[in-house]
Amino acid sequence: MADVELVKKAVSGNDEAFLSLLLIYKEDLFRTALAYLKNEEDALEAVQEVTFRAYEKIHTLRKPEYVKTWLIRIMMNYCRDLLRKQKQFVSNEAALTQYEISDDYTFLQVEEALDTLTGQQRELVYMKYLHDIKIKDIAELTATPESTIKTRLYKALSVLKLFFEEKGGSGHV
The missing domain is CATH 1.10.10.10 (Winged helix-like DNA-binding domain superfamily/Winged helix DNA-binding domain)
Incomplete structure (x- = not known):
């Protein structure tokens, strides 16, 4: 679990803290994307997109202790939306x-x-x-x-x- 102080720094706009958070949770994000998209290339692209979305919205995170859950939720929503658009089934x-x-x-x-x-x-x-x-x-x-x-x-x-x-x-x- 990420240090709450690190999360608070990221929420307040510290780019290095945000990068550290993403390094902590990148594997969790990738596994989630892979579970949904069933394709390594699409999963890597999803991690990139979710990183961008999380960076834009990190200031909206209300409870720092739930940062992992928050990131995973963004990934799940992104993957569901992508699958809905592509109607992709493997x-x-x-x-x-x-x-x-x-x-x-x-x-x-x-x-x-x-x-x-x-x-x-x-x-x-x-x-x-x-x-x-x-x-x-x-x-x-x-x-x-x-x-x-x-x-x-x-x-x-x-x-x-x-x-x-x-x-x-x-x-x-």
């Missing part, structure tokens, strides 16, 4: 070729399982399990009660469990 075969996965189809099974979730459920799973953001922080970020976030996550995990049970897995999610 088939499982394209993903297989792109990542050169040979005998291990786990990645594809997880992607297929995540595709069974609604957009909202997928975002919650990404925030909670890919980025390890606390439920309390997700609730505050989305202006949703914690109990609602817990319920939605429970439902999402139930959908994933059912998917894997139907595929013949052990059902452990």
Whole structure:
């Protein structure tokens, strides 16, 4: 987690502090973009665009302790907008070729399982399990009660469990 003082400096206009923040969170941003866009080139471009957007809006960050969540949210919104505009969907075969996965189809099974979730459920799973953001922080970020976030996550995990049970897995999610 970034030092709150560093975030405060960035919010007040310190370019070096902002650059330091981006260096801390660039991998998280890239993983989020890759999870949505399924393409390394597009993900790198998304990181560039989100860096620009965050730089323009850093002064609007109200709570420095939520800088990671704030950046991830910008990335998720950007990726959703981009996908909506492009109507871009990657088939499982394209993903297989792109990542050169040979005998291990786990990645594809997880992607297929995540595709069974609604957009909202997928975002919650990404925030909670890919980025390890606390439920309390997700609730505050989305202006949703914690109990609602817990319920939605429970439902999402139930959908994933059912998917894997139907595929013949052990059902452990």
